[in-house]
Amino acid sequence: xxxxxxxxxxxxxxxxxxxxxxxxxxxxxxxxxxxxxxxxxxxxxxxxxxxxxxxxxxxxxxxxxxxxxxxxxxxxxxxxxxxxxxxxxxxxxxxxxxxxxxxxxxxxxxxxxxxxxxxxxxxxxxxxxxxxxxxxxxxxxxxxxxxxxxxxxxxxxxxxxxxxxxxxxxxxxxxxxxxxxxxxxxxxxxxxxxxxxxxxxxxxxxxxxxxxxxxxxxxxxxxxxxxxxxxxxxxxxxxxxxxxxxxxxxxxxxxxxxxxxxxxxxxxxxxxxxxxxxxxxxxxxxxxxxxxxxxxxxxxxxxxxxxxxxxxxxxxxxxxxxxxxxxxxxxxxxxxxxxxxxxxxxxxxxxxxxxxxxxxxxxxxxxxxxxxxxx
Amino acid sequence: xxxxxxxxxxxxxxxxxxxxxxxxxxxxxxxxxxxxxxxxxxxxxxxxxxxxxxxxxxxxxxxxxxxxxxxxxxxxxxxxxxxxxxxxxxxxxxxxxxxxxxxxxxxxxxxxxxxxxxxxxxxxxxxxxxxxxxxxxxxxxxxxxxxxxxxxxxxxxxxxxxxxxxxxxxxxxxxxxxxxxxxxxxxxxxxxxxxxxxxxxxxxxxxxxxxxxxxxxxxxxxxxxxxxxxxxxxxxxxxxxxxxxxxxxxxxxxxxxxxxxxxxxxxxxxxxxxxxxxxxxxxxxxxxxxxxxxxxxxxxxxxxxxxxxxxxxxxxxxxxxxxxxxxxxxxxxxxxxxxxxxxxxxxxxxxxxxxxxxxxxxxxxxxxxxxxxxx
Ligand SMILES: [Zn+2]
Ligand SMILES: [Zn+2]
Numbered sequence: 001x002x003x004x005x006x007x008x009x010x011x012x013x014x015x016x017x018x019x020x021x022x023x024x025x026x027x028x029x030x031x032x033x034x035x036x037x038x039x040x041x042x043x044x045x046x047x048x049x050x051x052x053x054x055x056x057x058x059x060x061x062x063x064x065x066x067x068x069x070x071x072x073x074x075x076x077x078x079x080x081x082x083x084x085x086x087x088x089x090x091x092x093x094x095x096x097x098x099x100x101x102x103x104x105x106x107x108x109x110x111x112x113x114x115x116x117x118x119x120x121x122x123x124x125x126x127x128x129x130x131x132x133x134x135x136x137x138x139x140x141x142x143x144x145x146x147x148x149x150x151x152x153x154x155x156x157x158x159x160x161x162x163x164x165x166x167x168x169x170x171x172x173x174x175x176x177x178x179x180x181x182x183x184x185x186x187x188x189x190x191x192x193x194x195x196x197x198x199x200x201x202x203x204x205x206x207x208x209x210x211x212x213x214x215x216x217x218x219x220x221x222x223x224x225x226x227x228x229x230x231x232x233x234x235x236x237x238x239x240x241x242x243x244x245x246x247x248x249x250x251x252x253x254x255x256x257x258x259x260x261x262x263x264x265x266x267x268x269x270x271x272x273x274x275x276x277x278x279x280x281x282x283x284x285x286x287x288x289x290x291x292x293x294x295x296x297x298x299x300x301x302x303x304x305x306x307x308x309x310x311x312x313x314x315x316x317x318x319x320x321x322x323x324x325x326x327x328x329x330x331x332x333x334x335x336x337x338x339x340x341x342x343x344x345x346x347x348x349x350x351x352x353x354x355x356x357x358x359x360x361x362x363x364x365x366x367x368x369x370x371x372x373x374x375x
Numbered sequence: 376x377x378x379x380x381x382x383x384x385x386x387x388x389x390x391x392x393x394x395x396x397x398x399x400x401x402x403x404x405x406x407x408x409x410x411x412x413x414x415x416x417x418x419x420x421x422x423x424x425x426x427x428x429x430x431x432x433x434x435x436x437x438x439x440x441x442x443x444x445x446x447x448x449x450x451x452x453x454x455x456x457x458x459x460x461x462x463x464x465x466x467x468x469x470x471x472x473x474x475x476x477x478x479x480x481x482x483x484x485x486x487x488x489x490x491x492x493x494x495x496x497x498x499x500x501x502x503x504x505x506x507x508x509x510x511x512x513x514x515x516x517x518x519x520x521x522x523x524x525x526x527x528x529x530x531x532x533x534x535x536x537x538x539x540x541x542x543x544x545x546x547x548x549x550x551x552x553x554x555x556x557x558x559x560x561x562x563x564x565x566x567x568x569x570x571x572x573x574x575x576x577x578x579x580x581x582x583x584x585x586x587x588x589x590x591x592x593x594x595x596x597x598x599x600x601x602x603x604x605x606x607x608x609x610x611x612x613x614x615x616x617x618x619x620x621x622x623x624x625x626x627x628x629x630x631x632x633x634x635x636x637x638x639x640x641x642x643x644x645x646x647x648x649x650x651x652x653x654x655x656x657x658x659x660x661x662x663x664x665x666x667x668x669x670x671x672x673x674x675x676x677x678x679x680x681x682x683x684x685x686x687x688x689x690x691x692x693x694x695x696x697x698x699x700x701x702x703x704x705x706x707x708x709x710x711x712x713x714x715x716x717x718x719x720x721x722x723x724x725x726x727x728x729x730x731x732x733x734x735x736x737x738x739x740x741x742x743x744x745x746x747x748x749x750x
Contacts, residue, residue, distance in 0.1 A: 039694060043701040068669070068694045076672050076690050084686055294443070297451050311459055315451050319414060319443045326418040326701055 004140065004183040004210060006242045010352050014234065014261040017351040020211075020242055022140050023181055024080070025087045027055040029242060029263040030347050032254065032340045033090060034271065038063040039073075039083045042271050043329045044337070046085040052306075052334065053341035056088040056140075058266040061133050062097030065123065066116050070136040078138030090141035090266070093130045093172075093187075096148050096215075096247070107147065109164070127171040131184075139182060143213065143246075144172035146187040151221040158191035165189045165215075166203045173207050183210035185244060191216055192225050194232045201236040212237045213244040214262070218253070227256050234261035251280055251343055252367070255360050258347050270340050274332030277321040280339045281309065284367035288332065292374045293318035306338040379515065379558040379585060381617045385727050389609060389636040392726040395586075395617055397515050398556055399455070400462045402430040404617060404638040405722050407629065407715045408465060409646065413438040414448075414458045417646050418704045419712070421460040427681075427709065428716035431463040431515075433641040436508050437472030440498065441491050445511040453513030465516035465641070468505045468547075468562075471523050471590075471622070482522065484539070502546040506559075514557060518588065519547035521562040526596040533566030536591075540564045541578045548582050558585035560619060566591055567600050569607045576611040587612045588619040589637070593628070602631050609636035626655055626718055627742070630735050633722050645715050649707030652696040655714045656684065659742035663707065667749045668693035681713040 003023050010017040020027040034041045034049055036057045041049045049057065059079055064070060068082075076082050079089055095112070098105060102114035102123075111126030125133075130145040146165035149157060169186045176184040186204035190196030204212060214233055217226045230245065237243050244264035245257045254265050270280065277289040281301050296314040304310055308331050320328030343363070350359035378398050385392040395402040409416045409424055411432045416424045424432065434454055439445060443457075451457050454464055470487070473480060477489035477498075486501030500508075505520040521540035524532060544561045551559040561584035565571030579587060589608055592601045605620065612618050619639035620632045629640050645655065652664040656676050671689040679685055683706050695703030718738070725734035 038698050038700060039691070040700050040702040043705070045702065045705070067698055068690065072670060072690070075670065076688060082688070082691050082694075084691075295447060295450065313451060313457070315443065315447070316414070316457050316459075319457075323413050323442055325413060325415050326704055327415040327420070329701055330418070330420070330705070 001180065002210070003181050006211065006240060008239060012351040012354050012356040013259070015258050015347070015351045015356045016261055016263055017348050018242065018263055020088075022088045022183075024140055025055065027088055027264075028348060030254075030258045030344050030351075031055055031264050032344045033058045033264065033266040034337050034340075035060070035266055035268045036083065036085070036089075037268070038067065039079065041333075041337070042275065043326070043333045044271070046083060048334060049085070049337065050087070052338040053345055054337070056090060057085055059089050059091045059137060059139065060097055061091050061094035061130060061137070062101065064091075064137060065094060065125075065133050066118055066121075070133040074136040074138070080138060088140040089137075091134045091137055091139035091143065092246070093143045093145040094125050094133065095130070095145045098125060099148060109167075111145070127168040128175040131172055131175040135179070135182075141183045141185060141211070142176065143185050144169045144187055144209075146189055146215055148189070148216050148219065149191065150219045151191055151216070151225070153191055155191075155193055155196075158189075158193050159196055161216075162189040162191070162196050162200050166200060169204055169209075170207050173209070185209055185211040185213050187213040187215040187246070188233055188237075189216045192221060192229060194229070197229060197233050198236055201233060205238060209241070211242040211244060213246050215246045217245065218248045223253060223256070226253070227260065230257060230260040230262060237261075251340065252364070254340070254343060255347070255363060258344075259356070259360060265344075270336035271333045274334075274336045275329045277328070277332065278336075279317075279332055280336050282339075282363070282366045283369070283371045286371050288314070288317050288321045290318075296375050298372065298375070300335065305342065306335060308335050308338070376555065377585070378556050381586065381615060383614060387726040387729050387731040388634070390633050390722070390726045390731045391636055391638055392723050393617065393638055395463075397463045397558075399515055400430065402463055402639075403723060405629075405633045405719050405726075406430055406639050407719045408433045408639065408641040409712050409715075410435070410641055410643045411458065411460070411464075412643070413442065414454065416708075416712070418650065418701070418708045419646070421458060423709060424460070424712065425462070427713040428720055429712070431465060432460055434464050434466045434512060434514065435472055436466050436469035436505060436512070437476065439466075439512060440469060440500075440508050441493055441496075445508040449511040449513070455513060463515040464512075465639075466509045466512055466514035466518065467621070468518040468520040469500050469508065470505070470520045473500060474523060484542075486520070502543040503550040506547055506550040510554070510557075516558045516560060516586070517551065518560050519544045519562055519584075521564055521590055523564070523591050523594065524566065525594045526567055526591070526600070528566055530566075530568055530571075533564075533568050534571055537564040537566070537571050537575050540590075541575060544579055544584075545582050548584070560584055560586040560588050562588040562590040562621070563608055563612075564591045567596060567604055569604070572604060572608050573611055576608060580613060584616070586617040586619060588621050590621045592620065593623045598628060598631070601628070602635065605632060605635040605637065612636075626715065627739070629715070629718060630722070630738060633719075634731070634735060640719075645711035646708045649709075649711045650704045652703070652707065653711075654692075654707055655711045657714075657738070657741045658744070658746045661746050663689070663692050663696045665693075671750050673747065673750070675710065680717065681710060683710050683713070
């Protein structure tokens with residue numbers, strides 16, 4: 001029997017409250033997955049990530065296949081042991097990063113060959129090799145290799161990439177070979193063309209996956225376009241499988257995704273923004289580099305459930321950011337990840353209570369009201 | 376009554392086991408003080424520093440006077456509140472960093488004028504201003520301003536700097552004005568000339584300080600020269616005051632300092648070495664960048680009391696160091712600070728037990744034996 005399963009616990013409009021059971025622990029959905037690119041969520045100990053409320057991390061196949069290498073991770077006991085994170089890990093297929101980071105890429109029917117952005121070494125990734133790497137990493141949720149193109153783009157190009165991704169989906173399913181301790185997710189492609197998206201969704205379901213991702217979004221299009229695609233695609237996906245919006249996003253994108261029926265999200269944004277001096281809170285985004293914080297002895301948010309938002313003054317965080325101290329990156333990454341978890345936990349509770357639209361309205365009103373007035 | 380006091384609890388040869396009581400908590404000596412240069416021990420939360428066993432931190436007056444500024448720290452509640460460290464803080468006078476970091480320095484009888492290495496802004500530091508800054512920071516142990524010169528150097532130059540430091544010591548004592556909630560330490564100078572060192576030690580004692588530092592060491596001279604100066608100077612210092620060897624050092628320097636009667640140490644070395652991939656353990660120093668660790672699934676030291684030495688594989692730490700992940704700096708800094716505290720805690724227990732020379736021998740034998748054989 002499949003050891004990874006999804007239970008839909010409640011709905012509120014199109015928003016869904018669910019749970020993914022895995023041998024390594026349950027994932028409460030809607031879930032935000034912090035990104036542990038190269039075997040670490042940047043500037044965070046794994047237990048600190050867990051303490052923010054994260055049930056699952058995302059690992060990047062592209063980075064890990066280059067360093068330290070999938071076979072090496074396997075011989076060291078798998079990615080969970082390697083990074084000391086015992087809970088579930090979802091790995092991407094590597095395809096997206098190959099297209100955005102690698103050099104001298106060459107894509108054909110078989111797969112993609114490329115050179116490492118680190119040392120120029122030659123590598124190839126096929127649907128089969130991607131599954132193999134993710135299995136070596138001991139991933140709990142494996143993604144098919146797909147081709148993700150930027151938007152806007154020509155219909156012919158979107159169709160070509162979607163059709164290729166569908167054939168790769170089929171090969172991925174075969175290569176995955178029904179492993180029952182992990183899940184395999186297909187990825188809906190088709191750009192901003194709803195006919196293509198529908199064809200992709202139908203094609204994937206006839207192959208049959210444990211979950212369905214929406215890929216090829218947050219690649220340059222306006223938020224309205226992304227939301228429109230989600231509104232159209234989600235109803236085409238099976239109710240009894242988790243839905244994952246890849247690489248998204250800012251807090252408002254996540255609320256909008258949940259509103260439209262998405263269960264899972266990942267993004268480097270909270271940690272990257274933290275390293276660059278930006279904080280997400282119920283007041284919206286705060287730029288800690290701004291000189292207005294220089295003499296501000298107030299905490300970021302004295303009512304936050306997150307201790308780091310209460311214990312350090314804005315003046316101190318401003319100082320750490322301006323002096324480029326590592327502790328600044330540590331604290332701001334933690335604050336952002338904790339806020340993302342607070343947001344998804346709030347969404348889960350609201351969906352259960354049937355008050356999700358109130359939750360969205362209140363949350364957005366808080367962001368719109370903005371930060372505390374300056375001292 | 377003076378609220379900062381020193382109790383000598385036990386001796387073993389010249390090694391001393393003591394305790395400094397302060398309003399913000401006791402400091403068990405011999406003590407190693409981690410350096411929180413700019414209001415943070417780099418890559419460590421304050422509670423993580425405390426968990427390594429540190430009783431006291433060092434703050435750098437030069438860095439803090441430039442950013443965020445002493446008056447600003449004072450208006451924000453002092454350095455302890457600013458960085459969320461409630462226990463004692465010792466601040467240096469700023470003199471050493473002015474000489475090593477600042478630009479366009481000009482030193483005369485009155486003090487030193489210089490330009491910031493950050494933005495070129497003009498500043499001056501006098502014995503009086505240094506005391507004022509350290510008081511604004513709310514330091515628990517304040518250091519006099521002195522002039523620290525490199526070694527080897529000419530006798531005339533060492534004498535000039537020592538005599539100037541002695542006059543500045545006198546002005547510092549006056550400026551300190553007998554504050555009873557903090558301590559003021561004088562600094563013995565005189566280079567590697569024992570006659571000058573003796574004159575400095577005697578001069579300082581006739582002024583009278585709460586503690587005596589040995590400055591002007593670890594400035595380019597061989598370890599043997601440093602040890603010789605310590606062997607000669609320590610007997611000239613009063614038994615009932617703490618003795619602080621400034622800016623030292625590596626673990627072996629610390630053992631040798633304790634052997635000769637030193638009670639307090641500080642150095643950026645453990646955190647800086649950690650950020651550069653070096654780990655200190657009972658096996659000596661280990662270069663985690665070395666390819667021998669690439670496939671080594673063993674922990675750094677499975678018998679270490681420090682969890683970070685047991686939980687992560689050498690292969691993982693090697694990976695973090697090679698990929699320049701912030702978590703690598705975090706873990707390695709923690710491991711090194713914990714080892715320094717383990718070392719000084721071991722020294723304290725050994726002095727109490729009258730077995731300090733055995734402790735030194737065993738510890739040095741462990742370092743000499745080196746790391747585990749490669750896999
Ligand atoms: Zn993203
Ligand atoms: Zn040092």
